[in-house]
Amino acid sequence: MTAPHPARTGGQVLIDQLVVHGVDTVYGVPGESYLAALDALHDSAVRMVVCRHEGGAAYMAEAHGKLTGRPGVCFTTRGPGATNALVALHTAHQDATPLVLFIGLVPRGHADRAAFQELDLRGTFGASAKLVETIDDAARIPEHVARAFAVASSGRPGPVVLGLPEDMLTDTTRVADAIPLPIPDGAVSPGELVALSDLLSDAERPLVLLGGSRWTPRARSDVRDWAEAWSLPVAVDFRCQDLIDNEAETYVGHLGYGRDDALADRVRAADLLLCVGTAPGDVATDGYALLPHDGTGPRLVQVLPEAQPPGVLHPAALTVLAAPEAFGAAIRTLRPSAPVRWAVRTKQDRAAHLAFRTPEPDGDLLDLGAVFAALDARLPADAVVTFGAGNHAIWAQRFLRYREGGRQLAPRNGSMGYGIPAAVAAALAHPGRRVVSVAGDGCFLMNGQELATAVAEGAAPLILVLDNSAYGTIRQHQEQTYPGRVSGTALGNPDFAAYARAFGAHGETVTTTAEFGPALERALNCGRAALIELKVTEGRLAPGVTVASLREESAHV
Template sequence: MTPQYPARTGGQVLIDQLVRHGVDTLYGVPGESYLAALDALHDAPVRMVVCRHEGGAGYMAEAYGKLTGRPGVCFTTRGPGATNALVALHTAEQDATPLVLFIGLVPRGHTGRRSFQELDLRATFGACTKLVETVDDAARIPEHLARAFATATGGRPGPVVLGLPEDMLTDAVRVADAAPAPAPEGAVSPAQLDCLTDLLASAERPLALLGGSRWTPGARADVRAWAEAWSLPVAVDFRCQDLFDNDSEVYAGALGYGRSDALATRLRDADLLICVGAAPGDVTTDGFTLLPAGGPGPRIVLALPEPGAPGLLRAPGLTLLAAPDAFGRAVRDLAPAGPVAWAALTKEDRAAHLAHRTPVHDDDPLDLGAVFAELDSRLPPDTIVTFGAGNHALWAQRFLTYRDGSRQLAPRNGSMGYGIPAAVAAAIAHPGRQVVSVAGDGCFLMNGQELATAVANGATPLILLVANGTYGTIRQHQEQHYPGRVSGTGLVNPDFAAYARAFGAHGETVTTTEEFAPALERALAVGTAALIELRTEGRLAPGETVATTGPAAHPAQGAPGCPN
């Protein structure tokens, strides 16, 4: 006998599927195209965080995906609303973050008639997503949603777009819910473990490189135990400093923009490179110059959650189809037969990292090296740190310590405007944890209005805003390539502290080093969202000002395309 399911609108079926898939929070800007879904949310155990811009909503969902490993969920309306969220899809695609974007669409009968706000989803979003589908039949919502979530989390995670025609959401249907599908983890075979052991035993200058996503606390702990047993130096990919406890004696630092020269040399001279979670890309390798295609180079081990590694210029000697959890479980108890040949080299790598992360003190009235040293000493070990794109991030990347339990939420695709929405999402998800966002004056104003979302939801992130009056990264490159010819990089800023107070947040301006510690104390104790403007003139990067920047400056200090 066929089961009789209760009649539900498409909107109700959709929200019921989100609950079935463990969604507790979604982010969005309301639209008339998905009113039926909004109505179903009224009685659902799912929190909707109402944002002030679809770009901010998308970033919040992406940050949630980074933070939890589960798909972040975002809702937008059609046309302009959907395209405003495109930046978050690009971030999720490049950063391998699970995200599902639901887009309300024109009624099915209006499709193909250039209707108001009509949008071709596949043409618009297909290039930066894993899957784009339109749900034309409400009875198939469970199928579509289960596939979307499985696709977003499986293999190399990424974004999925589901289109929701307005009239489909009001159809009444009788259909069963669909169960979530687990993401396969892969595995490491005994023969592959033997091969990995042999490669390590014959190496003299090995280096482990951790990156990508799908890292769990268990994977972090297992990989750390393995690396420390082998005294194996560990580097992390760009903006992945939370993957490995920075206090470990085998932690050698982060590659990518802002990396140390010593670590770059270490990568270039390695004879074995073990990559877990991600293959080395252009940012990691200084445009592939540290790992060239031809000539001598390291043997490479790839442990990835999906087959293939786009952009890899050297063929791996061993490929493992395994997510970080599966790799970690396989290698945790793998120990060397005796002392390793590179133990002294690992100590040198550690010493070089500690020297690089020691704050650079400037003779400015406001010494940002001292500011971040003070901040680092005050933050609890489970702090969540967020930032966007630009030179302001160099202080947070280089001078803050990411310990076991810390999280770093930052866009690996160099997307400006990310840090504030990410901080709001993190503070909403973890109200008992300290959340700190480091912003630049250019980056902040791209989504600073999401302070309204923080205040509305009782979220209490602390924002440190480095205000130097310029799009700093681009100004740095400008001074290197076109010295003395400033064009298009200057900023005229508001009073950022007053801006924060206008939203109901705490706001202060700091112009000297001595003012910072008391201001930090007040901001941490105030019990609301707080912003401290760090007003500095001419400071582009640690140890570098407009006056000292020139054609001979180190090109790795800034990130191309990350203006502030």
Template sequence: MSWKYASRSRSRPLGSAGFLCPVAPVRGPQGQGDEGCVLGMADVVTGELAEAGEAVLHGVAVAVDGLGRVRYRAVPCQVDAHGAQQPVLLGVGDVRSVESAEHVVFAIAGSGRPGPVVLGLPEDMLTDTVQVPDATPLPVPAGAVSAAERDRLAALLGAAERPLLLLGGSRWTGRARADVREWAEAWSLPVTVDFRCQDLVVNDSESYIGALGYGRADAVAERVRVADLLICVGTAPGDVCTDGFTLLPTDGTGPRLVQALPAPQPPAPLYPADLALLAVPEAFGVAVRGLHPDAAVPWGPRTEQDRAAHLEFRTPVPDDDPLNLGAVFAHLDARLPHDTVVTFGAGNHAVWAQRFLTYRDGWRQLAPRNGSMGYGIPAAAVAAAIAEPGRQVVSVAGDGCFLMNGQELATAVAEGAAPLVLVLNNSTYGTIRQHQEQSYPGRVSGTGLVNPDFAALARAFGAHGETVTTFDAFPAALERSLASGTAALIELKVTDGLLAPGVTVDSLREEHQHV
């Protein structure tokens, strides 16, 4: 959204405004969102945190504070915004002078590793008249890699036998993607990506070996375990990409570590870097694109093996479900255009979109890295599809995830946006049910869903709606949906016990019996 209010998108208050922010990776950086009150701001913060972690939003949200300029009175919506939200945001502030607040909060949002800032606006200031010039985007420091640092990186590579390149975080540009890919391919470096960062490298690259995080292949995890040099660009080894800090030792016996980050690491990091570079991905790419090995690297054959293992992992296999979601996503992958935007929320449904879609040059992936259910529909219907009307936007949702913010289809229809929504309906909160079956098999609690007719619900909003129960019916339903010219929803009804690719309730119970 524009700070100058050139155009505004209207989400259903209050649940989804925070999920509008992910349009930044598609269009560009800084934006602003606003809510009605501090209590509603909790929903905005949820949306901002959904993109938190290394890939952090860059923008400002404004909350109306019912307390006003006079404190300690019993009034509606009285919440200490600073105390409630400061621990999870880059900054929280209260407005006492509107004239100066604008520039300060955007400077905070763009400092170091860019992130979200919440600005509390006292209710009794809403009618104040002030003179404030329109804000302009502020430059964000990019950092750089010195010649000495580049030589040190080349020396570390020259001494390595099992290097691995890990990409993640924010501040990636088209040039950064291209330069880092060129460098990786020149060195036959195996490239993996942090959780839900699959659009940072062209998945067709011979260096790409798959993603880390939930739903990852065992072969990628093994590559992390045996690496003797780990080069991280834009990110640092974190909880999800290291399987809860188990893939890398924390006693200093792990691989040599190179980190290129837009801001310094906090004191006493879990994994101290042997070479710490203060540089955004584009600055790193500019520095390394001219580096080439003097001879064939010894790890080249291993990279080819890892690449072959990845291609095998993402190939659908037959299953007992008549729909076969792997085959559905493989067909979708072949049909989508070169500049597709894919969004999804939190849940097992996203594993199919992560595993069976090929994020090619021009594709973008908008997905939460820190929660949150309900993210995919607003990010698709309200943000990406409206911001980029010429691009195909596909949102993948579970039945539970869709029901969090599915009403945003009304916004898509009202704005003339045409995202395609796939609802994977297994009548279950799949992730929670999987945890129940793994830890307490047979003790099901609160995970079953009684769902509406999702296709009929879509039509009630004015969108196109389809229901598919077999793979043979999917291609035609997809073509009708894409040709509808409006927002469209395809409900994919699968077996209730299907939880993830190759994972069912029955298979988990069988595994538990053999433990």
């Protein structure tokens, strides 16, 4: 006779399911609505990282999902706490990141009575989540959690929201733990391999585009080997620079904001575009302008873990339903039967990329190109680099190399405030790795308070704050459209170095190029979280772009 399962509260059952699913860290802000779960965490092996804002906590969970490939987990309370986390759900939704958000809710008997902090869970989160459910019965917690983790990880990954009524978590039940559900990888059929080989044999100007999620070290290695065997030029989608070692001889750069004009021309000239893990979306194609819509563009190979991306604009000649690792395993031994026609062009594309990523002196008192070249030379190959949204990220995208084992954590949905929480999560997940976050002054102060979390948890990321006293991206657009009419883009900033020191982090300010090297060494060797404020020369907005240069261009239009 099978022994009965022990009686457990709903809160204990919930935390036990996290253990079963391999969760070792959760991020959150406490709330009275899920006290029973917090109590169960007290004696659990699961680490609770207590954050200062739900947006920061959810960003940390999203970054954890990007870094590990497994769902990041965040806990928030109801109402304002839950809606503060919505920004990270949008990021996870657009970036295809596995994430599970647990939200404490009002007691079941208070529902639909406009109770304190009550919210419509599906109405609030349904547009940004793959699945939204409320667990009304403690006995069904294992079922709901197993489904949540599977949905978050399957197909095109994304966020899942589970509501936890306060009184449900205090109910007692006898129920078995769930077994994690398998995540299908798809496959490449023999016929699809033949079709792919035929398309390559017919091509003269092929280009590979890598992007999306569900990439593993094995997938990266196999796809790189395949591309090198065929001398295929490899570009990456926006903020996907860690999908291939940037030192690979076939890597030719990144598309999206801050990309090289030469690479855009390469896309226009392609007669075969092989997209692995991503579709040719608006950011990669300059608002759909790089590829024609009338069927005269390149033949498209689409490799995705789901049937089709949303809003398909360019129909594929070949569609393969497979995650990157399954695709890589299938093409690992696929080799050309004769020398390829585009090998010389691939070398030319590579040379153009190397020229683009080499900084040129800009004459500024603080030369940011030289700063990032020095940083790149100092970082180990497995460094994790994080940043949010804004022109400040262009230096990190253009002048830092993402080598074998290195990672780039950045929001593809253009979400400000992401870089600092992501750096904290990365430093906690991999305390032995160097983690660097590049932040603009506007982006930093959207979640700079999470420095307190870093110090409290012993995380030691290095943060570079580019201080140009402006929302630089919008200022650039403003100067291009309404030159000289500055409105709504100027910032009044604190002393960022003093701000960092107030939290117990190392902090200092750099105003000249010569000061950066010594400051970098002090920050890297201080043994705790560190911040270097970079006083950007007045008027500098991006590499090769100043307010003066934009106004001069406008004067000649």
